Amino acid sequence: MNDDYLMKPLGELGVLDRGRSRHRPRYAPHLYGGRYPFIQTGDIKSSGGMVTAFTQTYSDAGLAQSRLWEAGTLCITIAANIAETAILTFPSCFPDSVVGFIGNPSLVDTRYVEYTFRHLRSQIQGDASGSVQDNINLEYLRSHQIPVYSLATQKAIAQILGTLDDKIELNRKTNETLEAMAKVLFKSWFVDFDPVRAKAEGRPTGLPADISDLFPDSFEDSELGEIPCGWAIRTIENIAEVIDCLHSKKPDQQEVGKQLLQLNNIEGNGLLNQSPKYLISGDDYAKWSSRIEVEQGDCVITNVGRVGAVAQIPKGVKAAMGRNMTAIRTKSMSPHPTFLLEYLLSAFGREEIRLNIDEGTILNALNVKNIPRLRFFGSPDSILNAYEKSARPLREAMECSLKENQSLSALRDALLPKLISGEIRIPDAEKMLEEVGI
Numbered sequence: 001m002n003d004d005y006l007m008k009p010l011g012e013l014g015v016l017d018r019g020r021s022r023h024r025p026r027y028a029p030h031l032y033g034g035r036y037p038f039i040q041t042g043d044i045k046s047s048g049g050m051v052t053a054f055t056q057t058y059s060d061a062g063l064a065q066s067r068l069w070e071a072g073t074l075c076i077t078i079a080a081n082i083a084e085t086a087i088l089t090f091p092s093c094f095p096d097s098v099v100g101f102i103g104n105p106s107l108v109d110t111r112y113v114e115y116t117f118r119h120l121r122s123q124i125q126g127d128a129s130g131s132v133q134d135n136i137n138l139e140y141l142r143s144h145q146i147p148v149y150s151l152a153t154q155k156a157i158a159q160i161l162g163t164l165d166d167k168i169e170l171n172r173k174t175n176e177t178l179e180a181m182a183k184v185l186f187k188s189w190f191v192d193f194d195p196v197r198a199k200a201e202g203r204p205t206g207l208p209a210d211i212s213d214l215f216p217d218s219f220e221d222s223e224l225g226e227i228p229c230g231w232a233i234r235t236i237e238n239i240a241e242v243i244d245c246l247h248s249k250k251p252d253q254q255e256v257g258k259q260l261l262q263l264n265n266i267e268g269n270g271l272l273n274q275s276p277k278y279l280i281s282g283d284d285y286a287k288w289s290s291r292i293e294v295e296q297g298d299c300v301i302t303n304v305g306r307v308g309a310v311a312q313i314p315k316g317v318k319a320a321m322g323r324n325m326t327a328i329r330t331k332s333m334s335p336h337p338t339f340l341l342e343y344l345l346s347a348f349g350r351e352e353i354r355l356n357i358d359e360g361t362i363l364n365a366l367n368v369k370n371i372p373r374l375r376f377f378g379s380p381d382s383i384l385n386a387y388e389k390s391a392r393p394l395r396e397a398m399e400c401s402l403k404e405n406q407s408l409s410a411l412r413d414a415l416l417p418k419l420i421s422g423e424i425r426i427p428d429a430e431k432m433l434e435e436v437g438i
Helices: 041-045 060-064 110-128 138-143 151-190 194-200 337-345 347-355 381-421 426-435
Strands: 006-009 014-018 032-038 056-058 074-077 085-088 098-103 145-148 232-235 240-244 259-261 299-302 310-312 319-321 325-330 375-378
Touching (some): 014 138, 032 060, 041 074, 056 060, 074 110, 085 110, 098 138, 110 145, 110 151, 151 194, 151 337, 299 337, 310 337, 325 337, 337 347, 337 381, 347 375, 381 426
Antiparallel strands (some): 006 145, 014 098, 032 056, 074 098, 232 375, 299 325
């Protein structure tokens, strides 16, 4: 156990007040578009506990009818996304669907309070349900009791959980950087043809000599405009096998813990979410069937819903595809899975996908028959090999970071209720962090 705690109303631990916002953007555009961050419930829900970004701002007129909350304020949503919480890392405004809490520093650690709300979220959401629109009010929050340890213990709990969250955030930002590098490299070589243009203009390419020598120094015409000499307009069917998820092959009845890919498995950056909540038991897995068990290097693309959402299967994973998914597997004669993925994620590839979407009265869909027709600028294999060697380590590093984040998130979610309730001692939790190298 940690030291004893007392249950105290939140209103006794600091100041709570609602945000202010009298008008929506479409009714009062003059209030928006200025220099003051305006945080909304969706920003808080997606923040991971610390608000570090924003999508909307207030003008001076907007600020005049609102309030600028200081960095360190705990934001608590009371409508729409109920009981979502996050701490401001910069001064911000927010609407009356959000409550701000400024804790008394002699009584509470704000980050500890944020973790406590995560622990109590389902209970609060249960209290909020039943009305026409689920919500809680300011008086509910003021009277809502939370466990209060000594300040030293609060800080220790927040430090343990915060260390995990900080590492998760660092990995996420690292992946953003790696993703940007991968996009820039693909666009430079295969869309903008920067090395070719440099050579055509007599400029250095900025590439090692052995790679620079692979690129031609002139262009020729094609149906899509100028392309490097010796290149060609090619299609997906030239380099990959496209396999629809038709239910015709039963998985092994004994398979346990196999992954069944669904829409939620696909991240927005081509990564595959391997969270345990998407793993299914052997009995359930055996109910599904697929013409293919996807494996390392295969791309999966969705046909409805988030049409054209793409992910690549990482090392060590084999999985069945859920409904409305298609697998794209590079042919053995052209084993360039990183090129395939970056093409599908690129602006050029997204436009090709858009042009091949069938518009329906209910849902738009990407017909599996259209995927082989997607066009791209085909370079010699020597350039593809060089690209694969440069870009594959970026993707592998992203996959490792995502996998580590999933493990760290699982550890944090396991520790959170036990630390808040006092079920686990702080030294024991600190030892767990040491064991995972944090």
